[in-house]
Amino acid sequence: xxxxxxxxxxxxxxxxxxxxxxxxxxxxxxxxxxxxxxxxxxxxxxxxxxxxxxxxxxxxxxxxxxxxxxxxxxxxxxxxxxxxxxxxxxxxxxxxxxxxxxxxxxxxxxxxxxxxxxxxxxxx
Numbered sequence: 839x840x841x842x843x844x845x846x847x848x849x850x851x852x853x854x855x856x857x858x859x860x861x862x863x864x865x866x867x868x869x870x871x872x873x874x875x876x877x878x879x880x881x882x883x884x885x886x887x888x889x890x891x892x893x894x895x896x897x898x899x900x901x902x903x904x905x906x907x908x909x910x911x912x913x914x915x916x917x918x919x920x921x922x923x924x925x926x927x928x929x930x931x932x933x934x935x936x937x938x939x940x941x942x943x944x945x946x947x948x949x950x951x952x953x954x955x956x957x958x959x960x961x962x
Contacts, residue, residue, distance in 0.1 A: 840864045840951040844931045847956030854921050856958060860914040860931030862951070868934040869907065869914045870943055873927035873958075880930070884916060885943025894943045899925075921960045928955040 846858040860869065870885035884905040885894045893905050904917040914931060932949035934940050941948045 840866060840933050840935045842869075842931045842933045842951050842953040844929065844953040844956040847929060847958045849959045849961065850921055852921060852923055852960055852962050854960070855917070855919045856921065858916040858918070858929055858931075858956060858958075860916075860933075860953060862912040862914070862933045865911050865936060866933045867911075867936045867938065868940055868943065868948070870932045870949060871905065871914075871916045872930045872932060872946065873925075874930070874955075875924075875927040878927075880946065882944040882946075883929070886914070887940075887943065896944075918958070921958075923960050923962045925958060926960050927958060929958050930955045 841863040844860050868887040871883040872880050873883050874880040886905050888911045902920045907914045931953040933951040934949050938950045
């Protein structure tokens, strides 16, 4: 069973940057970032499938966030630039083990391991 742990959240002013990291305990097929703001449902932020290093982004973060990972397929990053107050949320890392029923990067059911989340707060 793959386990994941996020780090790197914090408080930043609007327009600033943060980099989130996620470490998986084993090799993965795909990984992703989701976020959940107070009173809202969890939403997809970005995802990567290691085959061909395919990446996807939510429209709300395109051009501002960059997802990347290490070649060992166990470490994931989310570089967040030009942060806005509406980016404030708990950010969750998700991972899919090799052989799992992966569907689409935006679908939470595509991932079989989730971190506990890291808080990102953007002040105006």
